[in-house]
Amino acid sequence: MSSMSEGGTPAGGKSSKERTGLAALVFDAKARSLFFQALLALAILALIWVAIGNAADNLASQNKQFGFDFFDRPSDIQILTTFGTWITGYEAGEHTVFDVFLVGIANTLIVSIVGVIIATLWGFLLGIFRLSPNFVLRSFATIYVELLRNVPLLLQIFFWTAVLRLVAPSERGTYSTLIPGLFQFDAKGIYGPYPILEDGFGLVLITFLIAVAASIGYAKWAKKRQDATGQPSPVALVSAGLIIGLTVVVYLIMGRPMTIEWPNFVSDGPMLRRGFERGIGSYIAPEFMALLLALASYTAAFIAEIVRAGIQAVPKGQSEAAAALGLPAGIAMRKVILPQAFRVIVPPLTSQYLNLTKNSSLAAAIGYPELVAVFAGTTLNQVGAAIEIIAVVILVYLVISLVTSFFMNWFNNRVALVER
Amino acid sequence: MKSTLLPIAAAVTLAAGAAGAATLDDVKANGQLKCGVSQGLPGFSTPDDNGNWTGLDVDYCKALAAAVLGDADAVEYVSLSAKDRFTALSSGEIDVLSRNTTWTITRDTDLGISFTGVSYYDGQGMMVPRDLGVTSALELDGATICTNTGTTTELNITDYFKQHDMEFELVALENSDEVVAAYGAGRCDVFTTDRSGVAAERLKLADSDAHMVLPETISKEPLGPSVRADDEQWEKISRWVLNALVEAEELGITSENTEEMMSSENPSVQRLLGAGENDYGSPMGLDASWAKNAIEAVGNYGEIYERNVGPDTPLGLDRGVNALWTDGGLMYAPPIR
Numbered sequence: 001m002s003s004m005s006e007g008g009t010p011a012g013g014k015s016s017k018e019r020t021g022l023a024a025l026v027f028d029a030k031a032r033s034l035f036f037q038a039l040l041a042l043a044i045l046a047l048i049w050v051a052i053g054n055a056a057d058n059l060a061s062q063n064k065q066f067g068f069d070f071f072d073r074p075s076d077i078q079i080l081t082t083f084g085t086w087i088t089g090y091e092a093g094e095h096t097v098f099d100v101f102l103v104g105i106a107n108t109l110i111v112s113i114v115g116v117i118i119a120t121l122w123g124f125l126l127g128i129f130r131l132s133p134n135f136v137l138r139s140f141a142t143i144y145v146e147l148l149r150n151v152p153l154l155l156q157i158f159f160w161t162a163v164l165r166l167v168a169p170s171e172r173g174t175y176s177t178l179i180p181g182l183f184q185f186d187a188k189g190i191y192g193p194y195p196i197l198e199d200g201f202g203l204v205l206i207t208f209l210i211a212v213a214a215s216i217g218y219a220k221w222a223k224k225r226q227d228a229t230g231q232p233s234p235v236a237l238v239s240a241g242l243i244i245g246l247t248v249v250v251y252l253i254m255g256r257p258m259t260i261e262w263p264n265f266v267s268d269g270p271m272l273r274r275g276f277e278r279g280i281g282s283y284i285a286p287e288f289m290a291l292l293l294a295l296a297s298y299t300a301a302f303i304a305e306i307v308r309a310g311i312q313a314v315p316k317g318q319s320e321a322a323a324a325l326g327l328p329a330g331i332a333m334r335k336v337i338l339p340q341a342f343r344v345i346v347p348p349l350t351s352q353y354l355n356l357t358k359n360s361s362l363a364a365a366i367g368y369p370e371l372v373a374v375f376a377g378t379t380l381n382q383v384g385a386a387i388e389i390i391a392v393v394i395l396v397y398l399v400i401s402l403v404t405s406f407f408m409n410w411f412n413n414r415v416a417l418v419e420r
Numbered sequence: 421m422k423s424t425l426l427p428i429a430a431a432v433t434l435a436a437g438a439a440g441a442a443t444l445d446d447v448k449a450n451g452q453l454k455c456g457v458s459q460g461l462p463g464f465s466t467p468d469d470n471g472n473w474t475g476l477d478v479d480y481c482k483a484l485a486a487a488v489l490g491d492a493d494a495v496e497y498v499s500l501s502a503k504d505r506f507t508a509l510s511s512g513e514i515d516v517l518s519r520n521t522t523w524t525i526t527r528d529t530d531l532g533i534s535f536t537g538v539s540y541y542d543g544q545g546m547m548v549p550r551d552l553g554v555t556s557a558l559e560l561d562g563a564t565i566c567t568n569t570g571t572t573t574e575l576n577i578t579d580y581f582k583q584h585d586m587e588f589e590l591v592a593l594e595n596s597d598e599v600v601a602a603y604g605a606g607r608c609d610v611f612t613t614d615r616s617g618v619a620a621e622r623l624k625l626a627d628s629d630a631h632m633v634l635p636e637t638i639s640k641e642p643l644g645p646s647v648r649a650d651d652e653q654w655e656k657i658s659r660w661v662l663n664a665l666v667e668a669e670e671l672g673i674t675s676e677n678t679e680e681m682m683s684s685e686n687p688s689v690q691r692l693l694g695a696g697e698n699d700y701g702s703p704m705g706l707d708a709s710w711a712k713n714a715i716e717a718v719g720n721y722g723e724i725y726e727r728n729v730g731p732d733t734p735l736g737l738d739r740g741v742n743a744l745w746t747d748g749g750l751m752y753a754p755p756i757r
């Protein structure tokens with residue numbers, strides 16, 4: 001642009017210095033662009049100014065005040081037993097609106113984190129299936145992807161809710177087994193063992209962490225040795241021995257500082273008393289399971305496509321070269337194809353993670369108390385501070401998304417092509 | 421997808437500069453009243469087979485439209501969840517909220533809205549499956565309860581269980597149909613909402629006889645219409661249309677006999693109908709025949725009650741406390757003079 005105006009000036013016979021004032025706006029591309037950018041910026045500022053003024057007027061006329069005092073108010077609402085209420089110890093009437101806010105954030109985070117992990121594993125598997133020479137695996141993956149990513153997510157959430165209700169025995173005093181000896185379920189949720197930690201468990205935990213650190217150190221040393229001498233080391237075996245063996249030994253030395261609390265099933269007595277006793281053992285609400293299944297299976301379909309595209313983006317010569325070197329297919333995939341495919345996979349994977357997190361807000365429809373349902377919904381309805389609450393919720397999602405992006409960018413830089 | 425409505429509503433609060441005052445002018449200019457109703461509650465506001473809204477709350481909207489615009493059909497019904505209703509009203513998305521909504525002090529003073537009367541005196545009730553073997557709400561310790569989120573019901577049930585030192589688990593869902601579905605599937609032991617609502621939702625269950633309503637009424641739930649708090653004129657119109665319907669029943673004016681009653685000797689009747697020189701409409705910005713139009717359109721309060729929720733309807737609710745004060749009930753309109 002600038003070269004045009006500079007190049008044009010001598011030919012026109014006038015130097016750019018003479019173009020001042022209004023003439024510059026018409027003829028000087030730089031001045032013109034500056035002028036219109038300034039105009040746009042002013043228009044946006046004016047719009048924001050008007051919006052804020054209107055909001056203030058409307059709030060004043062409705063006798064509402066802008067502020068965040070409501071956070072300190074006691075909260076009377078009962079919240080479904082979930083990760084959030086467990087971690088904050090929430091009790092209706094004894095906690096504040098701020099605690100409800102924390103419960104919402106905790107519930108959003110737990111379903112997002114678990115969902116991202118499951119979606120990633122499942123998605124990678126499906127993506128590899130899609131390229132499999134096995135006809136059944138390939139067709140299954142194709143049908144799965146096409147079906148899941150083309151049906152609205154809200155519908156899938158309702159679908160999983162209905163499925164869970166259908167498979168669960170609805171009659172009181174009956175239950176089905178999910179994992180024999182470990183997890184049972186009825187219409188009200190999934191019940192399992194709950195570990196109660198006793199004195200001395202801290203030491204077991206520290207041992208575990210040390211063992212993990214030692215394994216990482218060993219793996220690094222083994223890689224260096226293999227790079228230098230070509231000698232492979234039994235990394236998996238040694239790590240497993242270190243982590244499991246050492247932890248178990250210390251656990252036994254400390255006198256087993258953990259007891260398992262099993263859910264208590266009552267099969268007789270008054271009808272209302274039958275079923276699993278509340279507050280004993282661990283409990284997972286069906287709303288959480290339905291949301292998790294829907295989010296993970298839906299996002300996995302997209303991740304599968306990203307993985308397939310990533311693998312296909314690696315030139316065919318790479319796998320041919322690996323085969324020519326005599327590498328088995330598994331190692332060729334792990335050591336040659338996937339590291340290169342990662343460079344293509346990671347950036348779009350990030351946006352799938354962000355999508356999953358934001359999609360978790362659809363849980364309001366099935367009663368899972370995540371941030372939007374419990375804070376931007378129920379609490380907003382009680383305290384009425386719509387603008388403040390929505391702003392806070394937007395901020396929370398923004399922070400979660402930025403942290404995710406930050407981490408994924410860091411990971412992306414690690415796997416990116418290092419040019420020497 | 422209802423959750424997306426809230427940010428939009430918040431944005432509307434930001435953008436709609438003219439939300440304040442003069443709702444009457446806006447309604448007249450639009451030629452239509454925007455009335456917030458439920459997502460389908462038999463007897464109160466529910467679409468019939470032809471998609472026409474019917475019910476006690478809907479009839480109030482019709483009466484208001486008839487009084488203001490002279491046309492009971494000039495109403496646009498906006499179906500709202502319990503959670504979104506107040507934001508929809510205060511942001512100007514609707515002109516009046518007539519959606520089985522309980523009048524409480526917080527809602528009246530803190531949400532930027534004003535209640536204009538009581539159209540149905542209700543109380544919170546509970547429904548349980550008969551085979552649960554429970555005959556009183558006091559036996560519900562440890563129960564799982566399903567209800568609508570963003571309602572007084574949600575708070576009352578917490579109060580009630582705390583007061584009686586009982587434990588419970590609450591599943592709060594946004595859509596009433598989802599609440600009933602969850603209860604029907606055995607996710608909850610108890611379904612709770614206003615007694616009228618419990619009676620209505622029970623009819624939706626496949627095996628309605630296998631369920632019973634517990635005798636306890638655990639709260640006062642005066643249901644009534646509400647409007648934005650910043651428009652006094654509109655608030656008064658909303659209040660007096662409701663009063664006119666009650667007054668009409670007391671005076672024996674029905675949808676059938678308004679013309680006859682115009683020549684009544686009773687000065688109270690003449691004042692209400694705007695017969696002769698009587699004009700109580702113009703101070704509110706309405707015609708002298710405002711009340712007559714409303715009564716002609718939907719009938720008096722008694723007629724509305726009998727048509728929508730009374731003993732001859734599927735809901736079969738007795739007048740009870742909703743009878744006129746002269747019959748020992750609570751329905752009482754201040755004098756129109």
